Amino acid sequence: MSKGLLSVVTGNTPGVRGAVIDELLRVSPQATVLAVSVEGRGDEGYPVVQRFLSGAGPHVREWGPLGVTGDPVVVLRQDLLALRRAEGSERPHVVLALPANLDVLSLLVELWRARVASGPLTDLTIGQGACGDHGGRLRWVRTDLRTPDWVTALDEDGKPGTFDAVLSSTALHWLGPPELVAVYRAAATLLKPGGVLINADYLPAGPRNKRIKAASVAVNARRQSAALARGAEDWETWWKSAESVPALSEAVDARRGIWAEGAKNEWASPGIGYHEAALREAGFAEVDVVWQDLEERVLIALMP
Numbered sequence: 001m002s003k004g005l006l007s008v009v010t011g012n013t014p015g016v017r018g019a020v021i022d023e024l025l026r027v028s029p030q031a032t033v034l035a036v037s038v039e040g041r042g043d044e045g046y047p048v049v050q051r052f053l054s055g056a057g058p059h060v061r062e063w064g065p066l067g068v069t070g071d072p073v074v075v076l077r078q079d080l081l082a083l084r085r086a087e088g089s090e091r092p093h094v095v096l097a098l099p100a101n102l103d104v105l106s107l108l109v110e111l112w113r114a115r116v117a118s119g120p121l122t123d124l125t126i127g128q129g130a131c132g133d134h135g136g137r138l139r140w141v142r143t144d145l146r147t148p149d150w151v152t153a154l155d156e157d158g159k160p161g162t163f164d165a166v167l168s169s170t171a172l173h174w175l176g177p178p179e180l181v182a183v184y185r186a187a188a189t190l191l192k193p194g195g196v197l198i199n200a201d202y203l204p205a206g207p208r209n210k211r212i213k214a215a216s217v218a219v220n221a222r223r224q225s226a227a228l229a230r231g232a233e234d235w236e237t238w239w240k241s242a243e244s245v246p247a248l249s250e251a252v253d254a255r256r257g258i259w260a261e262g263a264k265n266e267w268a269s270p271g272i273g274y275h276e277a278a279l280r281e282a283g284f285a286e287v288d289v290v291w292q293d294l295e296e297r298v299l300i301a302l303m304p
Contacts, residue, residue, distance in 0.1 A: 003250070011232060044119040096157070096190060098145065098168035145172075146179050153188050161192045173269040177278075180270060184282040188303060197284065197301040199275070204295045206271035216294040 143153035151158045168186040172180060187197050205213040230235060233241070243252050270278075272289065277297070279287045284301035291298040 027090055041266075051212055096154075096163045096187075098166060098171065098187075143285060145175065145183055151190070158190070160189050163190050166191060166195070166197045168198070171201065173198055173202045175269075177270050177274065180275070181278045181281070184278050184284075188283040191303050193303055195303045196278070198298065200296075200298045200303075202269060202295055203272040203275055203297040203299060205270060206273045213295075220294055230237045272297060272299070 044161065139157070141153055143150040152228060157163075171181065175183060186195075191197065224234075239252075241246050272295075276287045279299075279301040283303065285304040286300075286302040289297045290300050
């Protein structure tokens with residue numbers, strides 16, 4: 001990747017993540033900030049949908065109060081700010097955003113030269129309404145990562161060595177092992193020397209770690225029950241709300257046609273060890289988990 005600091009902001013809570021991003025931008029208005037969302041179902045909010053409906057700007061302060069302790073963003077905050085002060089801003093990067101939580105895109109379009117974004121139909125519809133194309137800096141592509149043709153759909157941006165970074169959040173766990181291997185190989189080809197792939201997702205413990213897996217599942221179940229008791233929306237409620245928005249009806253119908261709800265057990269995903277091995281096989285020189293909460297992880301891979 002080109003010389004210059006990449007500030008990676010991760011967190012389960014939109015309120016905390018938004019506050020930290022605001023502070024980073026205040027310290028350095030030209031900062032390059034990547035907001036990697038690892039929020040799960042039953043979280044306290046989906047701010048991109050709120051922005052889409054309200055027409056507010058990409059850095060709204062309606063992400064909820066900063067009231068959660070122990071969020072990794074809070075832990076990383078001072079280090080990120082110190083690094084940002086120590087390094088000057090760098091030229092915009094060229095970024096490929098694979099299916100990703102749209103918190104990522106709202107930052108990319110402001111601070112990066114994000115030329116291509118591909119993702120689920122509903123996310124694309126929401127994102128296009130919220131972000132537009134930012135003067136040609138952001139291009140939207142509807143393609144299917146399960147097929148070998150998705151790189152071709154990028155047209156001129158599908159050439160080898162085009163991108164500084166490939167990003168995805170809470171999406172690639174939908175892919176089966178062969179599809180995942182193919183996507184990682186394609187990403188390695190699309191990246192420049194030294195480029196980075198960041199995947200923030202549900203990356204479960206491997207089959208040998210049955211007790212660790214059971215403990216993680218139990219803790220997560222307690223967390224979700226507590227969140228629902230406080231009034232958080234579950235997955236089904238959130239989708240019912242989305243389906244009631246006229247502007248999203250066409251995208252929701254198209255999503256059902258492509259991948260019906262319940263058509264795949266999305267949590268029966270390859271384990272973290274499989275992801276790491278697939279990335280190394282694809283040609284990445286360094287692969288590691290840089291943040292983890294139970295089975296939610298941020299995985300980073302660097303090209304030689």
